[in-house]
Amino acid sequence: MSALSALTWQQARDALARARVALVPVGSCEQHGPHMTLDSDLAIATGFATRLAERLGDDAVVCPGLAYGMSEHHLAFPGTLTLRAETLLAVVRDLVESLEHWGVRRVLLVNGHGGNLDALRLAAREAVRDRPETLVATVMWSVLAADAIAQRAVGPRYGHACEIETSVALAVAPQAVLPERIAAPAPAPEAAPPSEPQESRWDLPVPFDSWTADGALGDPRQASRELGEEIVAVALERAAALARQLMQDKGDDRR
Template identity: 50%
Template sequence: MGTDHGAIHLAHLTTEDARAAQRAAKVALLPVGAVEQHGPHLTMLTDARIAEAFAHRLGAELGSDAIVCPLLPYGLSEHHERFAGTLSLTPPTFIAVMLDLVASLKAQGIDKVIIVNGHGGNIDALSLVVRRARSELGVLAASMMWAKLADDVCAEEAAGPAYGHACELETSLAMVLAPELVKVERIRPATVRSGLNPISAPHGQVDIAVRFDELTEDGVYGDPTKANTETGERILTSALQRAVAFARRFLHSGTVV
């Protein structure tokens, strides 16, 4: 009945099944990603499919306590728009859509939501979504992303200081969670531009509006030639363990702390 290795997927349920699942569920998992370039070797839906697959893994761990909602593939990708194939929402639209979905879940009787994000460009907007969900809708919401959940492992596994998009880390994770995304024969050495200011480059201390064509020639920020399934498994294991630990406390607690 809408299950996949223990996860309960709203998309697979009839309305009668959904009624029963919603009565049992303590939290909804809402995966969100982006439709954007990922260099020559990963497809446009990389962020979306990784978020979806991660939400499915988390849902399987939580069982009937969670309902996995259908994926929202679109996100905030204006910084990739000079590369072909990228489609983006504006921040007000993205935030409004996310809040509408949270409000709809509350109307269905679910007042806790975990947004499973697959795209770094969504993080700032989602921090506003979870704050507004609580203050305006009375919904306890959280937002998580694999790269932040496993940030220490990512730093250890990175081939150098320039990483974060279609790189050795994301490519490794895609090899594990969604291998159909990876065109292995097209993986090429890094083309990260030289002379970047480390204080304002990705992972720097100053936040500026950098476009990806200013960082890299082919849309890849990192070195995907170093990608492998072992690295992907290590990232996934760490991120999922932390996600499960958080989610179990979150759904059984009356507060967020």
């Protein structure tokens, strides 16, 4: 496993020549309640990608992560910085083209932010259409382990700076968690939106402050590294299976 940003160009040449898949962490710069840092999504995505690369060995190279994503629904909270969908798509497109230039034609976008899901799925579809020698896929830990998460969440509202995401951060990116700031959930705003984070049956953009006053869902007091390791183990197993499938897909002798 090689972290591309930590290599010299000569080392990068050798690592890219060996690599059969590039892992690209994608995060965001947005609030994560009172107890997690603005870069939590990128920190988790990078930590998860590193764990995944350790399983894949020299077949994988970890690219520098994207620190920004689609976070317009978090703009009520200070510090949030966001991209437009077309900007994120263009950046991913250019990165895929660059990796293809160095002979790496399998790209796995390791996402850490739910707001990026639609754009990254579209990026993968565009790559299949426009770059026939390259395969792009996208994964997110919370989607990979959704069944295990639903069993361990303490209530119906979870998914952001909650007991689950805080636990996962404690496992793979502990620097993103400020334990002394973990507090009881804030009361929900009085004017409830016409959808719930885990139960929405339609596509209706909802500002995040309509769901939570402090930027967190769920109860981070219930978080633990042990719980995070359980969730990460499930997600890693499934991500590794996909990565190996990508590497085995010969297609038209792509790599």
